[in-house]
Each structure stands twice: as C-alpha cells, then as structure tokens.
Amino acid sequence: MPYSRCGYREAFDAALADLLTRHTTLHGPAASPSSLLPLVPIALAALAYRTLGWAPAARTDYLPHALVTGFETRGPRVAGFGRNRRPDAVAALGAGPLVVERPACERAVHREIEDMYEEHLREAFTPVGQEPLAVWRLGSVMGDQERLFKWRAGNPAGVTDAQLATLRLASQMGAALFRIALADPGTEAEVTIGGRNLRYPAERKDAAGAHNWEKATAFALITGVREDLVPLVLTGPAFARPDGSASSAYREALHAYLKGGDPEPAVQRALEQAEKAKDWGFAMPPAVLLSQLVEGDEESFNLALADALEAHRDYYQVADRVDEPDTSVDLDILALACHARRRGWAIRVESPYLPQPLLRAAEPF
Incomplete structure (x- = not known):
C-alpha cells in the first residue's frame, strides 16, 4: 500500500511544517544569515523528494527548490519526474526492462x-x-x-x-x-x-465531443492507422463544443502535439491541471507521460511509463473499481506507448498492461 494512503505523507508534511514554524519562532525577524537555511528541514525535505517523490507541501524560502530537488529545473516537467526518479528505478531500467505487474483481472x-x-x-x-x-x-x-x-x-x-x-x-x-x-x-x-x-x-x-475525441485518438494511435488519425488532427477535442472537463488540458496538449508546432504551453497547462486534480478522487490522463514524449527524452519516457502504470494499478485496486473494465488496461497510456514505439523508441517497461503483440506491431508510420 502506498505510503500516502497510510497517512504517512500527511504526517510527514505536518511534522515538517512544525519544524519550520519552530525555526521561525526561534529566530524571529532578526535572523542571522546562518539561520536562513535550516539544515534539518532541508535535509528531510530533500530525502522525501528524492526517494519518494514527495514535493514539500510547505511553500517557503526556507526550503530552496534547488537544494530540495538536487538542482532540478523548476516546474513539474523534468526528466524522470515521479516515483521512478528513484536511483533504484533508474538503475533497474539500465540493467533491463522495468516490470510492472498487474493483479489478476480476468473477466x-x-x-x-x-x-x-x-x-x-x-x-x-x-x-x-x-x-x-x-x-x-x-x-x-x-x-x-x-x-x-x-x-x-x-x-x-x-x-x-x-x-x-x-x-x-x-x-x-x-x-x-x-x-x-x-x-x-x-x-x-x-x-x-x-x-x-x-x-x-x-x-x-455530442458524438463528436471531447470524450469521444480522446478515445478515438487513443484507438488510432494504438492501431497505427494514419487515415484514422487524420480527421482527429483536423478537428480536435473542442471542435464540436467547448470542453469543460478536468481532462481538457491533456486533450488540448495531445492535439497540439499531434498537429505539430509548439505544444509546450499546452503541455504545461496539462501538467498543472493534473497537479490540481491529484486529490480529486478520479483517474486523470497521463500528462507527465505525454510531457516526456514531447520532451523527446526516451529514458524519462520509460520511467514515466512505469509511473503511469503503477498509478493506474493503485487506482483500480480500490473498492469496486477492481470490477471495472478499465482495470485491465489504460487506453491513453497504451496509446502513447505504441506511438513512442512508432517513433523508434524502445519500450523498456514490461507489463500485462502493455500487450506485447500491440507494441511489436507498432512500426513507424
């Protein structure tokens, strides 16, 4: 069970906030230069971020972004962002495929x-x-x-x-x-x-609405039929009517990427929307995975792919979600993996969530 479900992350955030509050109270407004960098809170925040992917809940200058993250570029889209930024995952990817198991879900x-x-x-x-x-x-x-x-x-x-x-x-x-x-x-x-x-x-x-556009695009990317992709590129998720859903930014970003040009602003909006929605209680499209595809970073794409599959697995092991059809596969994740394969990238994640015959059939357009 992930730590956050056990309340460990919430307890960690509360304890870190308490440390920072006590540090502020102790040193007050007349702080000396040596007190501006509280070493213990910084060390704990850095350890949590670099091993578990927990970004500090507290937004404060006492926790410099560079020191906590190891001098990452500010912003959510960085190479290998997520739980598989752990050194052990990176090493496992270098030694062979990352394996993401799937619970039994035969129907x-x-x-x-x-x-x-x-x-x-x-x-x-x-x-x-x-x-x-x-x-x-x-x-x-x-x-x-x-x-x-x-x-x-x-x-x-x-x-x-x-x-x-x-x-x-x-x-x-x-x-x-x-x-x-x-x-x-x-x-x-x-x-x-x-x-x-x-x-x-x-x-x-409604039949040509954003939800059906996302599904249709996933099917076209999985099958690799270019003729099926053409009308989806020519239209887009908001072609028939505005898309007011929580997935709107991801769909816009995917459309921007498929059209060509500069998808960076749309991808950034998708990452921000996904971050806002992470505690809303429903599954979101794989914005980080899409961002690594746009970035052109094959290794980070594979790390993000494992992340996305693990998140999908975690989500569908809760309550009656285990009985839903979506338990066995995520179309968006599978679609991006097939598309990356058609770009010539090696998919170094092995999982029942990624049927090998579909990946093997994913030849360049």
Whole structure:
C-alpha cells in the first residue's frame, strides 16, 4: 500500500511544517544569515523528494527548490519526474526492462453481452425506412467495442484476433465520427467501417465531443492507422463544443502535439491541471507521460511509463473499481506507448498492461 494512503505523507508534511514554524519562532525577524537555511528541514525535505517523490507541501524560502530537488529545473516537467526518479528505478531500467505487474483481472464476456453488442452494430449500420443513419449510435458502439477490448485484455491468453478486430473497428468508428463532424452542414458524409460504405448526415453534436475525441485518438494511435488519425488532427477535442472537463488540458496538449508546432504551453497547462486534480478522487490522463514524449527524452519516457502504470494499478485496486473494465488496461497510456514505439523508441517497461503483440506491431508510420 502506498505510503500516502497510510497517512504517512500527511504526517510527514505536518511534522515538517512544525519544524519550520519552530525555526521561525526561534529566530524571529532578526535572523542571522546562518539561520536562513535550516539544515534539518532541508535535509528531510530533500530525502522525501528524492526517494519518494514527495514535493514539500510547505511553500517557503526556507526550503530552496534547488537544494530540495538536487538542482532540478523548476516546474513539474523534468526528466524522470515521479516515483521512478528513484536511483533504484533508474538503475533497474539500465540493467533491463522495468516490470510492472498487474493483479489478476480476468473477466468472462458473456455470450448475451456479445450478442447485444452485435445487435447494436446492426442498428448503427442499418437504416430504418427513409430515416438516415443515426450518428449518435456510432459513439455508442465505439463504447461497446472499448469495453469488449478491455474485458478481453484481462485474459492471460494475450491479444487475440478478436481483440485486434475490435480495436480496428473502434478506430474506424472514432475516425468516422469526426469525418462526419468535418462535413459541411446539410450534406452527407461517406465513411467506411468494417468494410461497409455508409452515409451519415453531417452534424457537430455530442458524438463528436471531447470524450469521444480522446478515445478515438487513443484507438488510432494504438492501431497505427494514419487515415484514422487524420480527421482527429483536423478537428480536435473542442471542435464540436467547448470542453469543460478536468481532462481538457491533456486533450488540448495531445492535439497540439499531434498537429505539430509548439505544444509546450499546452503541455504545461496539462501538467498543472493534473497537479490540481491529484486529490480529486478520479483517474486523470497521463500528462507527465505525454510531457516526456514531447520532451523527446526516451529514458524519462520509460520511467514515466512505469509511473503511469503503477498509478493506474493503485487506482483500480480500490473498492469496486477492481470490477471495472478499465482495470485491465489504460487506453491513453497504451496509446502513447505504441506511438513512442512508432517513433523508434524502445519500450523498456514490461507489463500485462502493455500487450506485447500491440507494441511489436507498432512500426513507424
């Protein structure tokens, strides 16, 4: 169990604050130069930061950033930021792959569920009378395929042909949603999904919203189908409507990176948003992992990858989260790992969360 869950970090922060308060009270406003650097609090803060990744909760000049962090660049995005900045993790990465285990999460997909999802597919692809095909159904069946993939990803058999077919279908559906959104209002958009040529009325509604954009982009990066990525780059998470979610900055940063140009400001906003949300009680997208991809630092990307997977594992071991489809795999993390592999980077993290057949298939565009 992580230290912070046991209350150790809170106790440490309180004790450190008490030390600083007593130091301030003792020396008062007429402090001598020798009292401006309280060695014991600095040493304890540095030890906590460099071994556990705990940044001091207290913001004070008594704890100089350079001394606490070992002269890191100020700001959250630095090489190897996070728990795997520990020397032992860096050494392990140099000696061989970092291994991130996954608790058993095998799920049986009932035949009734598969039949229901097949029926949803038929409804999404079959017009009723003179009515046009419903765009909203595409977003719904993409969610069905996402759940199928995640349930099956928990099985020890690895990635099967059925899972690959599910990924390709979901990727095509996501791309279709945003091709439809790109079409001129009042016209029809022709899309190809699973070998079917289909026509949908052009619209920019909830189906082309930020949540579906993030999922569709993850599927396109995992499958590596460039044609599926094109409409997502041309639109973006806020194309249909503003994104007011806690994930908005990450989505903007990912879009900025995929478009090219300078994604640095957007990435910084994503890191700041993730920092604010860390105690909100829900999982956030892997902003630090994306930042290392943007930075172009392969080693730090691998360290951040292990961090992200460990954080995902910790989150989904709590209460009834263990029964959710997301337990077996995080699409955003997997997508960035596959994309990094296509950049020619070695993925030096081994884990059931990162199905090897998908990584091996991730060849450069």
